[in-house]
Amino acid sequence: MKRVPKRTSVDMSVDLARINLESPVFTASGCAAAGKELDQFIDITSIGAVVTKSVMLNPRSGRATPRMAETPSGMLNGIGLQGPGIDEFIANDLSWLSQKGAKTIVSIAGNNVEEFGKVADKLRDIPGVVGIEVNISCPNVENRGQVFACNPNAAADVINTVRRNVSASMPLFAKLSPDVTDITEIARAVVKAGADGLSVINTLLGMVIDIDTLKPKLSGKTGGLSGPAIRPVAIRCVYQIRKALPEIPIIGMGGIRNGRDAVEFFAAGANAVSVGTTVFNDPEACVRIHDEIAEILQEKGLRSIRDIVNVAHN
Amino acid sequence: MPIVHKGTVVDNKKVGSYFVLTATAADMPKEFKPGNFVAVAIGDERSSLILRRAFSIYQVNDRGVYGGTVDIVVSPHGPGTDYIASLKRNDPINLVGPLGKPFSLPKDPVPCVLVGGGYGAAPLFTLAEALTARGCRVDFILGASTQEKLFGMLEARRISTTLSVTTDDGTSGQMGRVTDVLPDVITKSNAAVVYACGPMQMLKAVSEVALLHGIVSQTSVEESMACGIGVCMTCVLPVIGDDGITRMLRSCVDGPAFRGDKVRWDQVGQIPADTWGAPSEGTH
Ligand SMILES: Cc1cc2nc3c(=O)[nH]c(=O)nc-3n(C[C@H](O)[C@H](O)[C@H](O)COP(=O)(O)O)c2cc1C
Ligand code: FES
Numbered sequence: 001m002k003r004v005p006k007r008t009s010v011d012m013s014v015d016l017a018r019i020n021l022e023s024p025v026f027t028a029s030g031c032a033a034a035g036k037e038l039d040q041f042i043d044i045t046s047i048g049a050v051v052t053k054s055v056m057l058n059p060r061s062g063r064a065t066p067r068m069a070e071t072p073s074g075m076l077n078g079i080g081l082q083g084p085g086i087d088e089f090i091a092n093d094l095s096w097l098s099q100k101g102a103k104t105i106v107s108i109a110g111n112n113v114e115e116f117g118k119v120a121d122k123l124r125d126i127p128g129v130v131g132i133e134v135n136i137s138c139p140n141v142e143n144r145g146q147v148f149a150c151n152p153n154a155a156a157d158v159i160n161t162v163r164r165n166v167s168a169s170m171p172l173f174a175k176l177s178p179d180v181t182d183i184t185e186i187a188r189a190v191v192k193a194g195a196d197g198l199s200v201i202n203t204l205l206g207m208v209i210d211i212d213t214l215k216p217k218l219s220g221k222t223g224g225l226s227g228p229a230i231r232p233v234a235i236r237c238v239y240q241i242r243k244a245l246p247e248i249p250i251i252g253m254g255g256i257r258n259g260r261d262a263v264e265f266f267a268a269g270a271n272a273v274s275v276g277t278t279v280f281n282d283p284e285a286c287v288r289i290h291d292e293i294a295e296i297l298q299e300k301g302l303r304s305i306r307d308i309v310n311v312a313h314n
Numbered sequence: 315m316p317i318v319h320k321g322t323v324v325d326n327k328k329v330g331s332y333f334v335l336t337a338t339a340a341d342m343p344k345e346f347k348p349g350n351f352v353a354v355a356i357g358d359e360r361s362s363l364i365l366r367r368a369f370s371i372y373q374v375n376d377r378g379v380y381g382g383t384v385d386i387v388v389s390p391h392g393p394g395t396d397y398i399a400s401l402k403r404n405d406p407i408n409l410v411g412p413l414g415k416p417f418s419l420p421k422d423p424v425p426c427v428l429v430g431g432g433y434g435a436a437p438l439f440t441l442a443e444a445l446t447a448r449g450c451r452v453d454f455i456l457g458a459s460t461q462e463k464l465f466g467m468l469e470a471r472r473i474s475t476t477l478s479v480t481t482d483d484g485t486s487g488q489m490g491r492v493t494d495v496l497p498d499v500i501t502k503s504n505a506a507v508v509y510a511c512g513p514m515q516m517l518k519a520v521s522e523v524a525l526l527h528g529i530v531s532q533t534s535v536e537e538s539m540a541c542g543i544g545v546c547m548t549c550v551l552p553v554i555g556d557d558g559i560t561r562m563l564r565s566c567v568d569g570p571a572f573r574g575d576k577v578r579w580d581q582v583g584q585i586p587a588d589t590w591g592a593p594s595e596g597t598h
Binding site: 030031032033037038040041053058059060061062063064065066067068070072073074075077079082083085219227228257258277278279280281282283284 | 355364365366394537538540543547549550561582583591592593
């Protein structure tokens with residue numbers, strides 16, 4: 001039996017940058033593929049939204065293996081954005097999701113600003129797509145591999161270009177990297193460039209050395225750190241951004257393992273959450289965490305998920 | 315359909331260098347096909363080891379005193395497998411399964427050789443039963459570095475026409491590698507298919523022998539897996555498709571069993587330059 005959220009008297013619906021969703025719990029990009037595999041365990045239409053693996057213009061083989069290393073309360077990954085390219089993605093993955101009736105937020109990536117625009121343009125008028133998450137935590141091949149998300153101008157350039165290539169009503173979320181000195185500076189820049197919301201945070205850059213070979217364990221040497229180990233960093237980022245931008249919709253993520261973790265994010269200022277690494281441990285996590293959040297709110301005597309958002313600031 | 319099962323350990327006994335663990339598994343045995351695996355959680359929901367460990371299913375029982383159960387073979391060699399090896403009767407254990415594509419079975423009752431390296435032999439016993447039920451002759455080869463690391467000798471003898479054993483150090487059977495005896499076993503049994511499960515180097519060598527004899531090989535790979543269910547893309551290896559194009563396929567859902575002649579063994583751990591979507595200069 002596919003797991004679906006339990007019935008609850010708590011209002012779990014959210015209104016996020018003009019999107020109405022029945023649950024505040026989403027998958028995280030790169031941790032749920034395009035939903036099909038998870039739909040064996042949970043009803044993929046019963047969660048807030050499916051955030052798909054970042055897709056680029058052309059097919060990508062990704063990096064060589066080893067692509068991951070386990071770390072204390074987390075993992076390091078260097079997948080290298082393996083994927084089918086936007087055309088095949090629309091033909092296979094998006095058509096499956098829309099036929100199911102899932103709410104989909106498509107994550108897009110690019111090697112340069114122009115590629116982001118081209119990928120976004122392909123997503124016009126595709127049914128089931130309720131939003132676009134722009135993964136700017138990837139290297140810009142035209143600027144010595146500097147990560148877009150680490151420079152306010154480069155980040156704004158990407159968002160600007162994507163904005164011009166989608167309909168005015170399409171909600172855009174910029175996904176930010178925590179590997180910056182002042183994340184609020186980047187947040188302000190992308191909002192000014194036309195982002196309707198922010199996804200916070202992507203992985204932290206890390207490295208693991210294999211003590212047998214005494215070489216980096218991942219083929220790409222460095223990788224992205226995720227899982228409960230990064231949660232306090234993520235909470236701090238959400239909190240700072242909420243303080244700087246009181247009205248901006250935020251999808252919070254980073255190490256959410258259960259309902260209590262998710263509640264931390266809401267209190268810090270998130271309006272919705274994504275669950276990533278935990279899905280590898282528990283394929284039912286998105287539904288379980290939805291249930292756990294509802295229970296906690298009930299215990300606190302709250303009627304709606306919206307009642308807990310931002311309360312850490314008051 | 316695979317399920318998430320919060321089960322308990324029914325038994326965990328040491329066999330040579332390994333542990334054979336039996337766990338309750340609800341309806342998993344009904345869905346099981348030879349070659350499937352389970353992904354086992356390490357510790358409880360507070361554990362600092364988040365990633366599951368994958369194990370071939372060794373045996374299933376769907377009508378035991380405990381309802382459905384599965385058996386796995388654990389070789390302790392790290393924090394996760396050490397933990398599983400340390401579990402005692404009645405301890406909780408969380409399983410996801412059955413996962414992965416099962417072995418393909420031949421349509422006709424042709425002779426088959428089954429080659430197991432160390433604990434890699436685990437999935438071959440239910441396979442042997444399925445093959446025997448179809449009227450296939452089954453010949454077994456078990457190999458390991460040393461006697462302690464051989465798995466399933468008695469059982470292999472019972473369900474096969476012949477059993478050959480090799481160890482690197484000569485402590486059991488013939489000293490050497492499984493591929494030293496494989497050509498002879500193929501010839502004598504007139505085999506049409508070789509099934510193999512074990513270390514990558516062994517699978518590569520077995521598929522080369524099969525190719526030389528002009529017969530099919532089915533190899534079950536062991537890649538490091540973060541999720542086991544197809545969502546993370548960590549477990550990939552280069553495999554040639556029916557269209558002749560090499561793609562990085564996920565061993566957890568497109569495998570773990572692949573046709574030996576389709577895997578680019580020499581480039582496992584690399585992206586062959588002609589792979590679908592391989593990086594052009596400076597893009598990755
Ligand atoms: C294996 C893996 C692959 C990922 N791939 C992507 C990706 O393609 N695009 C993206 O924006 N984030 C990607 N992420 C980052 C996650 O979406 C998320 O931001 C991060 O892992 C923190 O959340 P978590 O701790 O819940 O996993 C990936 C993370 C992991 C672990
Ligand atoms: S282990 Fe995650 S995709 Fe295979």
